[in-house]
Amino acid sequence: MKLIEYLAPLKNAGQQPRILAVMLFLERTRGQTKFTVAEIRAALVDARTTGIKGWNIASRLSSARDRVHSTGSGTTRVWELTDTGRAAVEAFAPPLPVEAPGVAKQSEVAALRAQVATIQDAEARAFASEAVDCLEVGAHRAAIVFIWVAAVHEIQERIWSASNPSAITTAAQSHNPKAKVCKKRDDLSEYNEELLLQVAQDLGVVDKNQKTELKKALDLRNGAGHPNKLRPGEHKAKAHIEELVTMLF
Structure with missing residues (x-):
């Protein structure tokens, strides 16, 4: 129809x-x-x-x-x-025909692609698109990893845009005195992701609830990105992508 x-x-x-x-x-x-x-x-x-x-x-x-x-x-x-x-x-309204499971999955992937297409940052959009590609072919662990890379890139961009090197360094070293002095945008990549999330909260880039959910997403990424028995299913991978896209983009 x-x-x-x-x-x-x-x-x-x-x-x-x-x-x-x-x-x-x-x-x-x-x-x-x-x-x-x-x-x-x-x-x-x-x-x-x-x-x-x-x-x-x-x-x-x-x-x-x-x-x-x-x-x-x-x-x-x-x-x-x-x-x-x-x-x-x-x-x-008129009744709608019931879709076959395969058609429904294609529809869900298409909806995710539409969401990802609205991401303004080209690099984050590219990583998120790869996550959807992986989801479509059943590579669920890879999908979880790629969407997290997009999320980290976005968080780094927000921190750099919302603050200054001195404030970023102060926030980082308040949690890890050995954290690198931040002088340029790329220095944010030197912070481990737990520290990055804490810095983002301290600088007001994300709130407490968002940081909590992002920490859960990081834990899932860690499980998906390292050798172990974790085998995330389609629904978990899809929900992970949807949540991060909705939260950050």
């Missing part, structure tokens, strides 16, 4: 129902769960929705109350359906 077919019975519905219907359709057919206003508008345009230029999609979403949830702000704000929203759409 194409989106234009799915929306056809809703042609006389208001803007908000059709917007929510688009979100459910893309969620079920692509595995994508978070959407920008631009992505929703593009889907409506592809479905040849009339009068779309005059639609204030952000306003319609804001008035959807408990049917949607949003994070971020401005052009980076993303929206997702709640369980209440899904139930509401299912009550007024």
Whole structure:
């Protein structure tokens, strides 16, 4: 089923129902769960929705109350359906066909690729893309390692942009007196990753809760990146990628 077919019975519905219907359709057919206003508008345009230029999609979403949830702000704000929203759409929209497991996996990978494509830093985006490539072919340990490399690069960039060498050195040496004096961006690579996370928290680059979750991600990376009996499954690797991308990018 194409989106234009799915929306056809809703042609006389208001803007908000059709917007929510688009979100459910893309969620079920692509595995994508978070959407920008631009992505929703593009889907409506592809479905040849009339009068779309005059639609204030952000306003319609804001008035959807408990049917949607949003994070971020401005052009980076993303929206997702709640369980209440899904139930509401299912009550007024046509039923969607059930996907085969293989199709569902392809949809999930495509959704991750769409998220990764929005990463602005080219180097971090390249590492994150490799993580998704690994996930797609079942190389789960490699996927966990590559997305962590992207995360570390992003944290280093944030520390360097938000502070100065003297403050970075002070923060590092307060936890490890032997830590290298930071003079240039590349010196951050000399800090072990636990110390890097602590410095990031001390300098306000990440908060306490984020640091806790990043430490868990580091522990998983350590398990995946060293010889041992750990065999992370597809869902664990996918969740690891999603969490880091959502948290940092």
